[in-house]
Amino acid sequence: MTNPAILDALTEVIMNTPGDPHSYGPTVHDARAFAAAVLELVGPKPLQFADEMGDGVLTSREKRTLYRCFPQEDGRFFVSHCGFFPTLEAAQAAAQAHADAAHWANTKIGGK
Numbered sequence: 839m840t841n842p843a844i845l846d847a848l849t850e851v852i853m854n855t856p857g858d859p860h861s862y863g864p865t866v867h868d869a870r871a872f873a874a875a876v877l878e879l880v881g882p883k884p885l886q887f888a889d890e891m892g893d894g895v896l897t898s899r900e901k902r903t904l905y906r907c908f909p910q911e912d913g914r915f916f917v918s919h920c921g922f923f924p925t926l927e928a929a930q931a932a933a934q935a936h937a938d939a940a941h942w943a944n945t946k947i948g949g950k
Contacts, residue, residue, distance in 0.1 A: 844942070848873035882941035885934050896926075898933065903940065905933040 852869035885905060887896040896907040907929045908916045915929035916922050920936050923929040 845870065845873050845877060848876055880945070882938045885930070885937055887930060887933075896930075900937045900940075903937065905937065907933070 849866065849869045852872055853866065882900075885898040885900055887898045887905075887907065889895065890897045894909050898905045904918065905920075906918045907926065908918075909926075910916060910922070914922050914924055915926055917929045917933050920929070920932040923932055
C-alpha cells in the first residue's frame with residue numbers, strides 16, 4: 839500500500855466509526871487530518887546517510903537493513919538492495935523508497 843492509499847483507508851475507517859449519536863461526527867477534512875497525523879507517527883522515517891568510514895561510501899541503517907551508496911568510476915552510484923543509479927540523489931531516493939515499502943509491508947496497516 840502507498841501512503842495515499844493508506845491515508846484513504848484510514849480516512850474511511852475514521853468516517854465510518856460510530857460515535858456519539860447526538861453529534862454530527864467528524865468531517866472528511868477532520869478525518870483526513872487525523873489520518874495524516876497517524877501516518878506521521880507510524881510511518882517510515884527518512885534515511886540519514888553518512889560517510890562512516892571516510893571512503894566516500896554513504897551508509898544508512900534502517901532497523902535491520904543496511905543501505906550503502908557506492909560511487910562508481912563512471913559517475914553512477916550502486917545502492918545495496920536497489921541497483922545502479924545515475925545520480926546520488928536518485929540512489930538515495932531509491933533506497934528511501936525501498937525502506938518505505940519494507941516498512942509498510944511489515945505493518946498491519948500496509949501488510950497483507
